[in-house]
Amino acid sequence: xxxxxxxxxxxxxxxxxxxxxxxxxxxxxxxxxxxxxxxxxxxxxxxxxxxxxxxxxxxxxxxxxxxxxxxxxxxxxxxxxxxxxxxxxxxxxxxxxxxxxxxxxxxxxxxxxxxxxxxxxxxxxxxxxxxxxxxxxxxxxxxxxxxxxxxxxxxxxxxxxxxxxxxxxxxxxxxxxxxxxxxxxxxxxxxxxxxxxxxxxxxxxxxxxxxxxxxxxxxxxxxxxxxxxxxxxxxxxxxxxxxxxxxxxxxxxxxxxxxx
Amino acid sequence: xxxxxxxxxxxxxxxxxxxxxxxxxxxxxxxxxxxxxxxxxxxxxxxxxxxxxxxxxxxxxxxxxxxxxxxxxxxxxxxxxxxxxxxxxxxxxxxxxxxxxxxxxxxxxxxxxxxxxxxxxxxxxxxxxxxxxxxxxxxxxxxxxxxxxxxxxxxxxxxxxxxxxxxxxxxxxxxxxxxxxxxxxxxxxxxxxxxxxxxxxxxxxxxxxxxxxxxxxxxxxxxxxxxxxxxxxxxxxxxxxxxxxxxxxxxxxxxxxxxxxxxxxxxxxxxxxxxxxxxxxxxxxxxxxxxxxxxxxxxxxxxxxxxxxxxxxxxxx
Numbered sequence: 001x002x003x004x005x006x007x008x009x010x011x012x013x014x015x016x017x018x019x020x021x022x023x024x025x026x027x028x029x030x031x032x033x034x035x036x037x038x039x040x041x042x043x044x045x046x047x048x049x050x051x052x053x054x055x056x057x058x059x060x061x062x063x064x065x066x067x068x069x070x071x072x073x074x075x076x077x078x079x080x081x082x083x084x085x086x087x088x089x090x091x092x093x094x095x096x097x098x099x100x101x102x103x104x105x106x107x108x109x110x111x112x113x114x115x116x117x118x119x120x121x122x123x124x125x126x127x128x129x130x131x132x133x134x135x136x137x138x139x140x141x142x143x144x145x146x147x148x149x150x151x152x153x154x155x156x157x158x159x160x161x162x163x164x165x166x167x168x169x170x171x172x173x174x175x176x177x178x179x180x181x182x183x184x185x186x187x188x189x190x191x192x193x194x195x196x197x198x199x200x201x202x203x204x205x206x207x208x209x210x211x212x213x214x215x216x217x218x219x220x221x222x223x224x225x226x227x228x229x230x231x232x233x234x235x236x237x238x239x240x241x242x243x244x245x246x247x248x249x250x251x252x253x254x255x256x257x258x259x260x
Numbered sequence: 261x262x263x264x265x266x267x268x269x270x271x272x273x274x275x276x277x278x279x280x281x282x283x284x285x286x287x288x289x290x291x292x293x294x295x296x297x298x299x300x301x302x303x304x305x306x307x308x309x310x311x312x313x314x315x316x317x318x319x320x321x322x323x324x325x326x327x328x329x330x331x332x333x334x335x336x337x338x339x340x341x342x343x344x345x346x347x348x349x350x351x352x353x354x355x356x357x358x359x360x361x362x363x364x365x366x367x368x369x370x371x372x373x374x375x376x377x378x379x380x381x382x383x384x385x386x387x388x389x390x391x392x393x394x395x396x397x398x399x400x401x402x403x404x405x406x407x408x409x410x411x412x413x414x415x416x417x418x419x420x421x422x423x424x425x426x427x428x429x430x431x432x433x434x435x436x437x438x439x440x441x442x443x444x445x446x447x448x449x450x451x452x453x454x455x456x457x458x459x460x461x462x463x464x465x466x467x468x469x470x471x472x473x474x475x476x477x478x479x480x481x482x483x484x485x486x487x488x489x490x491x492x493x494x495x496x497x498x499x500x501x502x503x504x505x506x507x508x509x510x511x512x513x514x515x516x517x518x519x520x521x522x523x524x525x526x527x528x529x530x531x532x533x534x535x536x537x538x539x540x541x542x543x544x545x546x547x548x549x550x551x552x553x554x555x556x557x558x559x560x561x562x563x564x565x566x567x568x569x570x571x572x573x574x575x576x577x
Contacts, residue, residue, distance in 0.1 A: 101367065
């Protein structure tokens with residue numbers, strides 16, 4: 001199987017994020033591999049390992065695909081140190097401020113050229129939190145969409161994938177044939193820590209750099225525009241009570257606010 | 261007058277209250293048509309559920325593919341309706357399914373998309389609260405038909421009774437949209453409590469519960485509230501992961517959020533700080549969540565909650 005994992009470098013979720021000229025300031029914050037993408041990398045490796053592995057010369061490969069500035073190599077390298085085989089990073093000045101439509105167009109073009117059986121993503125990035133790129137990829141690639149998976153079973157011989165989809169609407173069992181786009185929810189697995197050996201090996205692995213011309217797509221970076229953004233006034237702390245009568249005071253407060 | 265489409269929102273065949281919220285936002289822009297995508301034979305019954313808020317018309321399409329093939333089939337037909345009706349905007353409920361439908365519809369119709377709007381104005385400007393609610397953003401779609409997902413509970417809904425005209429369209433779901441098959445579906449297990457992201461009141465428990473959610477649940481039930489949990493509580497296995505509120509869990513913005521034994525890491529705040537009123541109960545007077553509490557109680561939740569539960573019951577009786 002050829003497995004692709006889409007990952008994104010995002011501002012550390014502890015970092016204070018700011019808008020500059022209508023887009024997220026990515027330069028002046030610590031950047032990390034999106035937490036939720038680690039589950040996708042782990043799931044890809046587990047699928048490969050369950051069916052003969054992705055060691056060199058093995059039957060399967062796991063390729064990391066990312067779009068972002070050149071510093072996103074750090075996040076890509078982390079995925080490689082977990083055990084992915086190689087990586088493709090698309091960087092282009094024209095992609096600054098790219099939205100989900102542009103991102104999915106670029107990723108889809110790279111995936112299409114690579115001819116992958118499975119494309120695995122996290123459910124969302126912790127910066128934009130839209131949860132739309134996996135569905136857009138399935139649409140653009142004209143392949144099956146198996147998203148919000150809490151369990152993935154792959155039958156390489158039959159070229160079939162079954163998942164358990166978990167959302168607020170309930171639990172669905174779904175299946176589809178190869179190729180397909182899968183997104184995995186947090187807690188589907190326990191992502192491995194890169195071992196020392198893995199970190200050393202990742203330094204020698206190939207990260208192929210592409211720009212928009214080599215990918216072969218032209219995209220508008222964004223199909224929606226921010227008119228303005230402003231920090232919200234911080235919430236001020238209100239009443240604080242600590243005496244024996246606090247439960248009754250709390251109930252009075254709720255009653256005054258007409259919340260009960 | 262321009263036309264606005266809303267994708268009617270159903271859970272287990274029942275229309276949700278989000279429909280009136282979508283209609284209210286949509287009516288600022290133009291006349292609202294609700295799109296009801298129903299399994300074969302269920303169209304009339306589901307259309308009849310769209311009976312509140314400023315809805316002028318309901319269009320119904322029936323196909324079992326909406327159940328059997330999920331997101332792809334729904335987006336396929338919605339895009340066909342957009343192509344024939346050229347609406348000024350399309351509004352969809354902002355949950356996992358709604359956002360994925362919006363995503364595919366945007367690609368199909370060559371349109372821009374905005375998700376998680378908390379408001380939409382007459383000129384189709386969407387308001388979003390980003391970066392964990394710390395920043396307000398106004399944006400507009402610049403290409404094609406604006407496809408906007410609106411967070412449940414954000415728009416004050418007009419809920420006057422409505423009797424929209426119902427029209428059935430005969431549209432086909434393409435084979436390309438049938439590549440993934442749903443073989444079984446279980447509705448969410450709710451235990452009689454409202455759905456977390458839709459609830460008017462949410463009571464959440466954290467590390468301070470020490471794994472015992474009975475006091476939190478008791479207080480929630482006295483308020484008719486949903487129960488949530490912090491990541492610390494779900495990671496410890498004390499409460500199911502699907503109830504996690506926070507950056508990597510659900511984002512809620514109820515009328516009232518009660519945090520019990522939750523210190524308030526930035527990741528938790530990201531999921532709840534747009535709540536209208538916040539009440540915090542914590543033994544530790546230094547817990548950071550007190551900084552954003554409208555009402556804070558420094559005390560043991562196991563002492564405070566049972567008394568508060570009795571107080572609420574007494575107030576209601």
